[in-house]
Amino acid sequence: MVLLTPGPTPIHPRVQTALGKEMRGHLDPEVLATNRRIREHLGILFDPGPGALLAAMPGSGSLGMEAGLTNLADEGDAVLLLVSGTFGERMVEIAHAYQFDYKVLRSEPGHPIDPQAVAEELNHRPYKLVALVHGETSTGVLNPVEEIAELVQAHGALFMLDAVTTAGMMPLSMQKLGVDYAFTGSQKCLSAPPGLAPFALSQRGRECLGQVRGWYSDLSRVAVYWEQEGYFCTSPVLLHYALEEALKLALEEGLENRQKRAELLYSTVLSLLEELGFSAYAAEGARLPTVLVVRPPQGLHEAEIRKGLYARGVSVAGGIGPTAGKVLRLGLMGESARPEHYRVFFKALGEVLGKSGLERAFEERLGLVAL
Numbered sequence: 001m002v003l004l005t006p007g008p009t010p011i012h013p014r015v016q017t018a019l020g021k022e023m024r025g026h027l028d029p030e031v032l033a034t035n036r037r038i039r040e041h042l043g044i045l046f047d048p049g050p051g052a053l054l055a056a057m058p059g060s061g062s063l064g065m066e067a068g069l070t071n072l073a074d075e076g077d078a079v080l081l082l083v084s085g086t087f088g089e090r091m092v093e094i095a096h097a098y099q100f101d102y103k104v105l106r107s108e109p110g111h112p113i114d115p116q117a118v119a120e121e122l123n124h125r126p127y128k129l130v131a132l133v134h135g136e137t138s139t140g141v142l143n144p145v146e147e148i149a150e151l152v153q154a155h156g157a158l159f160m161l162d163a164v165t166t167a168g169m170m171p172l173s174m175q176k177l178g179v180d181y182a183f184t185g186s187q188k189c190l191s192a193p194p195g196l197a198p199f200a201l202s203q204r205g206r207e208c209l210g211q212v213r214g215w216y217s218d219l220s221r222v223a224v225y226w227e228q229e230g231y232f233c234t235s236p237v238l239l240h241y242a243l244e245e246a247l248k249l250a251l252e253e254g255l256e257n258r259q260k261r262a263e264l265l266y267s268t269v270l271s272l273l274e275e276l277g278f279s280a281y282a283a284e285g286a287r288l289p290t291v292l293v294v295r296p297p298q299g300l301h302e303a304e305i306r307k308g309l310y311a312r313g314v315s316v317a318g319g320i321g322p323t324a325g326k327v328l329r330l331g332l333m334g335e336s337a338r339p340e341h342y343r344v345f346f347k348a349l350g351e352v353l354g355k356s357g358l359e360r361a362f363e364e365r366l367g368l369v370a371l
Helices: 013-019 029-046 063-074 086-097 115-124 145-155 203-207 219-226 239-254 257-277 301-309 339-351 357-367
Strands: 055-056 078-083 099-105 129-133 158-162 182-183 196-201 291-295 328-331
Touching: 013 239, 029 055, 029 196, 029 219, 029 239, 029 291, 055 158, 055 219, 063 086, 063 158, 063 182, 063 196, 063 219, 063 301, 078 086, 078 115, 086 099, 086 129, 099 115, 115 145, 129 145, 145 158, 158 301, 196 239, 196 339, 203 257, 203 291, 239 257, 257 291, 257 357
Parallel strands: 078 099, 078 129, 129 158, 158 182
Antiparallel strands: 055 196, 182 196, 291 328
16 A cells, blocks of 8 residues: 555655564663664754753654643643644644633634734733644645744743644754744654654743643653653653654755655646646645645545545545545655655556546656655
């Protein structure tokens, strides 16, 4: 099966090999040494500045989201949530469950958050925390993090960034932007197996930790294991091995090179799909290069296209939230952003649509560039 969903993503052979290592205890010296190397790699990935907590929690990216919100804000704290799709709405659900005094700013579906609206809201009242999804997986929108971060920094609030579809495929400097907490999921841009939520918490964020009401998501407990090498919970050791190898692969290639690889493939795939009658869901100028979200041609239903592709060995995703039943979502993260996978995709799509020559057209349009 060619896996072209927006997560999980295909696994590199080196990562697959790492999964087959000998099982050890989570406090074994070899495992703790692996963790130290993971922290070093995460320091490059997130660039959070000195004094940051760097770790990978056992859980999905949603655990990373909940941990950020519940460690940086207490019940009754003013929190501004910037929502441009399903995963922004998940932040709202968490804020409601923990009884924050939260305000939601929403963009229109397919459009990014408006920095001017953020500026106006920040001038209206003080906030302890502002939270943003950098790349919204449900709509394929890339939000203007630089402009928003500047506003948040001037306001003096803490800034939390969901970097699930960007960290590992695009350069990110928390300290330059003024981000206090950022997280991702191992199965996204890093192309490791699902099950870990890598994150970075800045020194400033550590100094502002609130009265955490959770236990498993308490970052001070997480620090006991990752920094003091003491007992917190049983960690998925084999996933740690795989994550280390995936991080090494990403940093060996270089984050700027990975971004160029995704952008080139994104534009090539989209241009050919547009000729077939598909259209991008995200507004031009705000498109996330790691997740391509497209409406099907008029008269065709996305579910039938997905079913036809799957029968031919290609797995893509349908819409969720505001895009449910309306779109196809294609992953361009990590190992999925490879031309060989999209050659197979276009061959299968041609069979589904009754169009010949799509594989050849894709190769010609790409110019046989080695990615």
